[in-house]
Amino acid sequence: MAESQIEWTDSTWNPVAGCTIATAGCTHCYAMSMAKRLEAMGVEKYAGLTRQSGKRTVWNGVVRTDPDSLDTPYKWRKPRKIFVNSMSDLFHEEVDDDFVLAVWKVMAETPHHNYQILTKRPERMAELAINKVGDILPNVWLGTSIENSEVVDRLDDLLP
Secondary structure, three states: OOEOOOOOOOEEEOOEEEOOOOOHHHOOOHHHHHHHHHHHOOOHHHOOOEEEEOOEEEEOOOOEEOHHHHHHHHHOOOOOEEEEOOOEOOOOOOOOHHHHHHHHHHHHHOOOOEEEEEEOOHHHHHHHHHHHHOOOOOOEEEEEOOOOHHHHHHHHHHOO
């Protein structure tokens, strides 16, 4: 929910926190160690989301929504590129459809921003977009990460 050091976005917005390892591409996800760091800094929504596995910090499978953060984009007057859920996956199976739709509503009501959503779960993203959302918003950029040739078929879920 702050200015971002990520070169391809302006800000991050994290209405969901926590995740699970979905594929090999998750192995080096920066969000796991960042969640541990934020927990140590006293940021409550990141408490209890990770565990140690040898020397590595990994997700423990706890995923929580943060309804209080839904108002954040309304407070940003200046248009910006917003990376949605840099610390989770909006389309994680533990995130209720109604919460995804609440996030979608915020994005629809703030068309001056461009939202960037990346997921390792494009099949759920496509299913919700087709069956529940209706029109894809012109200010929402949907994408998936492709870490190797074994998962290149994720792209198929993004095609109409």
